[in-house]
Amino acid sequence: MASARPARRKTCDDSARAAFKHDSHADADEQVSGERYFCEALALLPVATLMLDERGLMTVVNPQASRLFGYERDELVGKPVELLVHALRFDSHAPRWADPLAMPQVRGLAPLDDLCACRKDGTEFHAEIDLCAFCFDGGNVTLAFVIDKTERYELCRQRQDLAHLTRVSTMGQLASSLAHELNQPLTAILSNVQAAQRFMTADPIDLAELRDILNDIVQDDYRASEVIRRIRAVVKKGDLEVVPLDLAGVMRDVVALVHSDAIVRGTRVTLDIDTALPPVRGDRVQLQQVMLNLLLNAFDAMNEVPPVDRTVCVTLKSADKGMVLIAVRDRGHGLTADKLDKIFKPFFTSKPQGLGLGLSISRSIIDMHRGRLWAENNNDRGATFYVALPAGDATTEDKSR
Template sequence: MVPDRPALVLLVDDDPASLKLLSEALAGQPLTLAVAVDGEMALRQIRREAPDLVLLDAMMPGMDGFEVCRRLKADPATRDVPVLFMTVLADPTSRVRGLELGAVDYVTKPFVREELVARVRTHLSIRAAAGALSAAVSALSEKNEELARARASLEIEVARRTEELRAANQRLERELELNRAAELRVQKAQNELAHLNRVSAMSELAASIAHELSQPLAAILSNAQAADRLLAQTPPDIVDARAALSDIAADDRRAGMIIQRMRAMLRKGELSVAALDLGEIVREVTRLVASAALLAGTTVRIELAPGLPCVRGDGVQLQQVLLNLLVNALDAVSRRPPEARLVVVRTRPADAGHVELSVADSGEGIPQADLERIFEPFFTSKTHGLGVGLAISRSIVEAHGGRLWAECGPGEGATFRCALPAWNEDTLPAE
């Protein structure tokens, strides 16, 4: 959806009376209506200007709505245009056929005005959210490219400065006495080199930012799909759909918090330490992945030990650690039969004033040789993984004064354990 204009909705129906009823039902909404009276006319209009939503009559003479939808989804230029079928057909075969062709929803004729408006608003909102996500991903990609170019430039500059320092040191070794002015110049050059190294390290955060944001963005998409399915039910599940939309807003705020937290880390270089209820962190993060687990057919079970002390740490960062572990666990069990897909999150007291958080899955496990390698940057067994999630998680846990490790037994899946120090008013925050 283009943000500078109202949403464009194309009404496709060979019945003028039906087009009139649709136009009257949608009158007063913040959108622009266009009409087409047959399939060929609809395809021409869509190719000329892609609408944000197509309300398509399934049964039309000549080219029916199913064929129009098939052609739209076969064309890369129009495959992303959402299609909402309008039909008097009530048999499941017709509905399934439309959904298999790529339609997002159905409205049955004669339609109820309130239901029609609600469905149109919902799919336009989903369309807008998808556009915003695409723009955000493009912006992140451009930023990553800028950071990569900056890093390459910095590496060249560091190499050049290093060579300059080497030459300067050779000249100083040949001199019998070092004067104070030469020492100051060398010290200044060394300080500049250290600064360049720090800036170069900052550029490496590009991969971290992309990985950290991928999970709330994926949660937004998952909740949007869940809301779409809930609204497609008969009758629509409005309560759960609103809950899914609320989750989308919460995940959006979480992505903003992640960016703000990373900026704060770059600026201050220290954690925001507080006393945290580990059980509350578990409940919040498992709520975030609930839709993804539901769509994947995975059971996520929580086992929280009562009366645990608070832990010392940064809430957003510890949430991200658990989120990384849960996403990996969901992926690990995805290749198992649906009845065998189980992820268990536990908390329990640990030794030496620590509290342990663990995430166990019923997946295929991890080879013993890889139990430590999986925490190395860019080591991944996923087809599309970056290989930075576990490395980032271990860095966060160690910065909190804790420890993160993996265990795996034959036929027992994998378990990731995280031991964090309990809160103590007399203990200084971790450096």
């Protein structure tokens, strides 16, 4: 009978191998579990999310992204992200997102708050994309969060259309006074032309007198074109144009626009402008709309005031914290406490023919310019409307636009 084989004794190497095998299985299980939980977490996010590898290939696509772009998950995994967002194109041999520290440079390459994305059916939409790079499973990956801005753009477009409607309505109120403003230089041009015709029949012709008449015609033509230019500037319809502005020049244009209306109403407008006023960044047409609305409201507030007291004081000066302050002060009867709370709400108006949208839209315009619009009663009489706007580079365009 064969003798029993002695039991093999475990060596340190055997124990190490077993422990390593156990740890390897544990690490693998842990890794699979971690990846599964990570993918499940991405699936629960309410925003479309794409996980990209170092070369921009999509490795994970959550259900929200599939619905947003109209693809099945398997149609996107392994494909370059530029299939969905063309602006995120890069060289396949030069990984752009290999280093998470390079993300600020990536952000500087494209305006990620306003990119054009493409669905499977070929339709395009405005998208806001936020990129977040980090290390995962031993490699560098990037999460791309995609937000459809279609509804936001539509809302912005409707708001711009409403603002344009109120501008056109305001210019309609000024139609008679603007006609008078335009008629003056046209009448002067006609008179000068008739005078020139008479001088042309003289013998000899007085060339010096004719030269003066022609100069007068040129100046009157310039006056008429300026009136038309101001009208067109206010009623112009277009996209928001944020540029550096001379606020004093904008205000002078508006005051010139209401000049004839002020004369008809027996109202005097005074301007007090700080000579060292810094520029602001904003949209000229929209800021003109705000100032025009404030001036006409000040005129209306003094309808019941004796003509001798009908004065509107407009002040522009620098304020604290890098702001420029505009104040439009009237000498009317002021505002009651309940009106101070309601005047900026939509459709609230104290005018018989008013739309109740002027101040509401004006406040939304100033909000978009990162400023503030409010009203206060004066200590003596009347009320003052204040507009505070950031000076210089303090104003930046809002992403929500």
